[in-house]
Structures are given as structure tokens and as C-alpha cells.
Amino acid sequence: DIQLTQSPSFLSASVGDRVTITCRATQGISSKLAWFQQKPGKAPKLLIYVASALQSGVPSRFSGSGSGTEFTLTIGSLQPEDFATYYCQQVNSYPRTFGQGTKVEMK
Amino acid sequence: EVQLVESGGGLVQPGGSLRLSCAASGFTLSSYDMHWVRQDTVKSLEWVSGIDTTGDTYYADSVKGRFTISREKAKNSLYLQMNSLRGEDTAVYFCVRGRNLNDCWGQGTLVTVSS
Numbered sequence: 001d002i003q004l005t006q007s008p009s010f011l012s013a014s015v016g017d018r019v020t021i022t023c024r025a026t027q028g029i030s031s032k033l034a035w036f037q038q039k040p041g042k043a044p045k046l047l048i049y050v051a052s053a054l055q056s057g058v059p060s061r062f063s064g065s066g067s068g069t070e071f072t073l074t075i076g077s078l079q080p081e082d083f084a085t086y087y088c089q090q091v092n093s094y095p096r097t098f099g100q101g102t103k104v105e106m107k
Numbered sequence: 108e109v110q111l112v113e114s115g116g117g118l119v120q121p122g123g124s125l126r127l128s129c130a131a132s133g134f135t136l137s138s139y140d141m142h143w144v145r146q147d148t149v150k151s152l153e154w155v156s157g158i159d160t161t162g163d164t165y166y167a168d169s170v171k172g173r174f175t176i177s178r179e180k181a182k183n184s185l186y187l188q189m190n191s192l193r194g195e196d197t198a199v200y201f202c203v204r205g206r207n208l209n210d211c212w213g214q215g216t217l218v219t220v221s222s
Contacts (some may be wrong), residue, residue: 001168034209036152043201043212044152050207087152091207094165096142096154 002027002090006099012107019075021102023088028068032092035064035073038101039084047086048073078104109133109211111202116216123192123220129185129202129213136183140206143176143187145198146215155200156187169195192220 003026013019023033031051036044046055048064051071061076075082083106088099115127127143142157156176157165164176175188185202197220204211 043215046210095167098152100151
């Protein structure tokens with residue numbers, strides 16, 4: 001099975017900061033990676049698919065990059081509504097797997 | 108409006124069974140790969156099972172042999188039959204649409220396995 005490791009697990013940041021989250025896969029998954037945002041009590045929301053494509057309706061401050069085994073999610077300028085937990089997911093093969101999550105908290 | 112609505116969660120004793128349902132609206136469910144994903148209070152998200160457009164099914168090792176995914180075209184619905192339930196199956200279960208693009212999630216239904 002493909003394992004995904006996110007770093008960091010927790011991140012303290014301020015409004016306006018540039019934030020970068022990394023997701024590493026134990027084997028190559030081409031560009032078959034998605035990023036989700038989740039707020040307490042809500043279902044995850046798709047932000048990025050196939051590593052770098054912005055889902056419709058998602059603000060352009062969110063961007064994704066990478067291929068193979070290393071991927072990043074960048075929030076260009078953190079907004080108050082962006083404090084949440086972020087997950088990566090590989091859709092290259094079954095079983096599908098998720099990273100352990102990165103919680104972005106207010107500094 | 109594209110929407111997924113889960114139902115069927117509840118409290119069940121260890122060793123018991125439960126059947127989750129997911130009703131789709133705004134799209135034809137059988138035209139998409141569909142999945143069940145769960146999340147407990149401590150761990151991350153865990154993919155549980157999937158069914159593709161051809162009807163092929165896939166399972167996480169943790170549920171293989173105990174859970175069965177299926178769909179019913181007439182009702183535009185997805186199901187998860189869960190047997191031999193264990194405490195570690197306690198979680199919120201989400202119904203999810205898509206193959207490379209999991210763009211639609213239900214609100215989730217809580218399954219609690221406890222005596």
C-alpha cells in the first residue's frame with residue numbers, strides 16, 4: 001500500500017502568511033494527488049486535484065505542485081477562513097490513502 | 108444541485124451488522140466511481156471501500172471480508188453492508204463521488220460500535 005506522510009502535522013501562522021504543506025508518498029504516484037480542507041464538524045472540501053489543478057470555486061491563493069513522490073500545497077496569503085486541517089490523498093491505486101493531516105492554527 | 112445524503116448510522120453492539128445508505132441527487136450515481144471514507148475522533152481520514160463504473164469493488168484490508176459495497180440504479184443510491192462490526196469501526200462514514208476528483212461528499216453518518 002502507498003503511505004502518505006504530511007509535514008508538518010501542526011502549523012501556527014498569522015493572517016497574511018505564506019503557508020506550505022508537504023506530502024510525501026512511499027512510491028511514485030505520478031500526479032494522482034488531491035488536497036482537501038476540513039473544518040470541524042464538516043466534510044472535507046476538495047481544493048486541488050491531479051496535484052496542481054484548482055477545483056472550481058476555490059480561491060487562487062491555493063496552489064499545488066509536485067509529481068512522483070513529493071507534493072506541496074501552498075496558501076499564498078493566509079486568510080481567517082483558512083484555519084483548518086488539510087489532507088492529501090493519493091488516487092493512483094487502491095487502496096486509496098490519505099495523509100495524517102496538517103492542522104493550521106492561528107498564531 | 109449535486110448532493111449526497113447518508114443514512115443508516117447508529118449504535119450497534121460488537122459483532123453486529125449495519126447497512127449504510129447514500130442517496131444521490133443531481134447526477135447519475137452509476138456513472139461515477141463511488142467510495143466510502145470514514146473518520147474517527149483520533150485518526151485521519153480512512154478510505155474504506157470503492158465501486159467503479161464497471162461494478163468492480165475494492166476494500167481496505169481492515170474491512171475486507173466484513174463489509175460489502177453495492178449500488179442500486181433504480182434508487183440512485185450507494186450502500187455499505189457492514190457485518191462483524193468491531194469497536195475500531197466506530198467513525199463517521201462519508202459517501203464520496205469521483206475517481207481522480209472527489210468533488211462531492213455527503214455530510215456523514217455516525218456509526219458507534221459499543222456494548
